[in-house]
Amino acid sequence: MSSAQIKSTYMSIGALDVSIPPSSLVLKLAINLKSIRYYIQATSHNQIILFGKYTLHHVKNTGDLISRLERIVEKDESLQLAFSKVVIGIDTAYTLMPSEGSQPQENVLVQKIEEAGLDIAFSTDDLLKYSLTKLFKNTEIVHLNSSLLKLLPEYARRETTDKLFVNVEQDYLDIIRYSSDHQLQLMNRYPYRHENDFIYYLLLCAEDLKIDRQTVDLVLLGEVDIQSQIYALCYRYFRNLGFIQQPSNISFTKAFDLYPKHLHFNLYNLSA
Numbered sequence: 001m002s003s004a005q006i007k008s009t010y011m012s013i014g015a016l017d018v019s020i021p022p023s024s025l026v027l028k029l030a031i032n033l034k035s036i037r038y039y040i041q042a043t044s045h046n047q048i049i050l051f052g053k054y055t056l057h058h059v060k061n062t063g064d065l066i067s068r069l070e071r072i073v074e075k076d077e078s079l080q081l082a083f084s085k086v087v088i089g090i091d092t093a094y095t096l097m098p099s100e101g102s103q104p105q106e107n108v109l110v111q112k113i114e115e116a117g118l119d120i121a122f123s124t125d126d127l128l129k130y131s132l133t134k135l136f137k138n139t140e141i142v143h144l145n146s147s148l149l150k151l152l153p154e155y156a157r158r159e160t161t162d163k164l165f166v167n168v169e170q171d172y173l174d175i176i177r178y179s180s181d182h183q184l185q186l187m188n189r190y191p192y193r194h195e196n197d198f199i200y201y202l203l204l205c206a207e208d209l210k211i212d213r214q215t216v217d218l219v220l221l222g223e224v225d226i227q228s229q230i231y232a233l234c235y236r237y238f239r240n241l242g243f244i245q246q247p248s249n250i251s252f253t254k255a256f257d258l259y260p261k262h263l264h265f266n267l268y269n270l271s272a
Contacts, residue, residue, distance in 0.1 A: 008036075008057060008068060014050040014255040016040065022081040027136070028270045030144050032091040033059050034170060036072060039268045041250075043084065048252045048268055050078060051259075066131045073135050086136040087271040089144030091169075093189055094122040111142050113149045116184060120146055140271065145174060147269040149187070151247065157182055161217045165244070166202065167266060168222035168230060173198055175205050185209060199233040214239045221265040 020042050029038040033056065040050040054072055059065050073079045090109070099112055099119050109129075110121045122143045133139050148167065156163055156178040167174035171193065177186040186209065190201040206213055218238040224230050235241050246252075246261035247269065 008054040008072065010052065010054050012050065012052045013259060014048070014253055016050055016078060016081075017042075020044070020049075023084050025081060025083050027079070027081075027083045027086045028089070028267055029086065029136075030089040030091050030264075030267045030270075031065070031069070031132075033061075033065055036069060037264060037267055038079070039264070040078065040081075040083075041268070046250050048250065048256065051256075051264075051268075052076070052078065062125055062128050066128060069131070070135065079136075083136070083138065085271075086139045088132055088136070088139060088141050089146070089267060089270050090122055090124055090141060091144040092122050092124070094120050094143055094145060096120055096184075096187055109141065109143075111146055113146060115153070116149045118149065118184070120149065142271065144266050144270065145187075147266045147271070148174070148176060149184075151269055152176055153178065153182055153184075155219070155244065161240075162211070162215060163217045163219055164206070164211060165219045165221065166234075168198075168220060168224040170223060173201065173222075175202065177205070177209055177211075195229045195233055198230055199237065202234070203237060213237055216240065217242065219244050221262045223263065225260060 024042055024044050026041045026043055027038060028041065029036065035056055036054040038052050039048050041048050056068055059068055096118050099117055107123055107125050108121050109124050110119050112119050120143050129141060132141060145167070152165055155165070163178070165176040167176070172189050172191045174189050175186060179185050186205065192198045192201065216238065217240045218234055219242060220231070220234065221244040243260065243262040244265055250268065252259065252261070
């Protein structure tokens with residue numbers, strides 16, 4: 001496939017401070033067939049200093065993705081730094097399983113989440129893994145939603161209100177639910193094409209789990225805002241609606257003052 005067929009659209013927030021040595025920087029990068037997103041975090045203050053996103057066009061398979069990523073890294077000086085650590089979140093479908101029950105499978109990575117007593121298994125392939133470790137040194141490959149398994153129990157325990165978490169992405173949603181004793185009841189991904197598909201899955205899960213939509217706090221994170229049709233539908237069916245707040249141990253530079261902190265929450269908290 002020619003480079004003309006896999007063009008990308010780039011946007012960014014923030015800037016690199018040249019006084020910060022690369023050895024004090026961590027790169028957090030998320031990758032799928034539709035986008036490449038990254039945050040750069042200064043470890044000295046646990047502060048996010050730069051965000052970049054490439055929206056990919058006409059990338060249909062792993063080969064296309066690798067080719068596009070190689071070109072992006074070649075042109076993006078921010079991605080060429082000698083980071084102290086690079087955490088790459090693979091954004092694919094996943095399966096949760098008890099840690100003691102995991103079995104190795106071909107083209108499947110299994111990541112242990114000790115905080116949850118679970119493993120998260122997700123598909124990848126050797127070519128992609130090889131290319132990522134070749135492009136980036138000191139690399140750890142995880143699933144993008146592993147950060148949710150690590151952080152959301154703390155949010156679920158806050159206050160006494162019942163909570164239902166929904167991570168919204170461009171063409172899928174993740175629904176996460178904890179029981180009253182803070183055990184994981186549900187974490188699953190549902191693909192959707194239209195807003196009506198989205199609300200169908202959400203209402204179905206609420207019904208199956210016997211959730212009272214008048215009292216539960218619906219906590220949104222990801223690519224959603226108060227102007228979106230998805231937010232309007234959630235507001236229609238749930239009485240208590242809000243966005244997740246950033247963790248207290250991570251801050252952002254002033255360039256992010258107007259940036260919604262629920263956006264890409266799973267990425268900037270990766271390997272938290």
